[in-house]
Amino acid sequence: AQSVTQPDIHITVSEGASLELRCNYSYGATPYLFWYVQSPGQGLQLLLKYFSGDTLVQGIKGFEAEFKRSQSSFNLRKPSVHWSDAAEYFCAVVSGGATNKLIFGTGTLLAVQP
Amino acid sequence: DAGVTQSPTHLIKTRGQQVTLRCSPKSGHDTVSWYQQALGQGPQFIFQYYEEEERQRGNFPDRFSGHQFPNYSSELNVNALLLGDSALYLCASSLVGENYGYTFGSGTRLTVV
Numbered sequence: 001a002q003s004v005t006q007p008d009i010h011i012t013v014s015e016g017a018s019l020e021l022r023c024n025y026s027y028g029a030t031p032y033l034f035w036y037v038q039s040p041g042q043g044l045q046l047l048l049k050y051f052s053g054d055t056l057v058q059g060i061k062g063f064e065a066e067f068k069r070s071q072s073s074f075n076l077r078k079p080s081v082h083w084s085d086a087a088e089y090f091c092a093v094v095s096g097g098a099t100n101k102l103i104f105g106t107g108t109l110l111a112v113q114p
Numbered sequence: 115d116a117g118v119t120q121s122p123t124h125l126i127k128t129r130g131q132q133v134t135l136r137c138s139p140k141s142g143h144d145t146v147s148w149y150q151q152a153l154g155q156g157p158q159f160i161f162q163y164y165e166e167e168e169r170q171r172g173n174f175p176d177r178f179s180g181h182q183f184p185n186y187s188s189e190l191n192v193n194a195l196l197l198g199d200s201a202l203y204l205c206a207s208s209l210v211g212e213n214y215g216y217t218f219g220s221g222t223r224l225t226v227v
Contacts, residue, residue: 004156032214043118043204043218044157051214090156094214101147101170102206102216104156 002027004091006105013081014113021076021108023091032094033074034102035065039087047089050074061085086112118207118219126225127195133224135190139207140217145169146188147216148180151202163188164210192224200226 003026013019025031032051036044048059055067065076074091088109092102119138127133139146145164149157159172163182177193186207192199202223206216 034214036218041220041223043220044206045218046216049214092156100214101159101162101172102149102157103159106154106156 002031002093002095002103004093004103004105006089006091006108008108009106010109010111012111012113015083016080019076019078019081019085019110021089021091021110023074023076023105024072025074025091025093026072027093031074032100033065033067034092034094035059035063035074035076036090036092036104037061037087038090038107044090047076081110081112083112083114086110118205118217120203120205120219120222122222123220124223124225126227128227129195129197131195132191132193133195135192135203135205135222135224137188137190137205137207137219139186139188139205143207143209143217144186145208145210146182146186147206147208148188148190149204149206150174151204151221153201157204160190195226197226200224 005024034049035047047063048057050057050067088107090107091105094100121136147162148160151157161171162169166182179191182188202221204221205219208216
């Protein structure tokens with residue numbers, strides 16, 4: 001069965017520092033992968049998605065992610081974090097089938113220190 | 115362009131009661147999916163509706179049921195509420211054929227006491 005693992009429950013970085021959030025997936029075929037961000041009390045906002053092609057994907061708010069098939073990973077990165085990036089981040093994979101439902105990881109909560 | 119609208123934003127119910135949550139999809143979208151997000155967890159798929167029918171269901175008991183109306187809006191009903199049903203319920207809309215273009219609402223926070 002498809003699954004997504006986000007090994008880091010909570011990460012704290014200083015403002016201006018670089019960020020990498022880890023995501024590992026389990027999927028038999030070529031996965032369709034997503035990163036979403038959730039601010040407190042809000043729904044999910046799509047940061048970026050990977051379907052095929054270039055393995056380095058650019059998203060909104062200065063985020064990027066790299067798909068590495070050999071490592072079954074899709075890590076999210078940002079070169080310089082802003083205080084407004086503090087939120088919870090979810091990696092997800094599309095399950096396939098009729099509905100293409102999203103399967104989410106458990107999330108990584110990002111705190112940003114001034 | 116209105117996004118996905120969910121109502122109510124918060125509600126408190128007592129164990130054993132029934133609750134109905136509502137979702138209006140983004141303009142132009144015809145498919146609605148519901149997710150349950152327990153505290154500290156990622157969202158879990160409940161079910162998806164298209165053309166007023168349930169297309170697929172996640173691992174949730176029959177106490178969870180839904181409906182889609184001709185205008186594509188949707189309701190999620192939960193009967194015989196349990197404490198464990200306390201969660202954020204998210205609605206996501208999409209357009210069939212563009213299955214990865216999900217737009218999420220801000221959710222309904224349900225607390226069961």
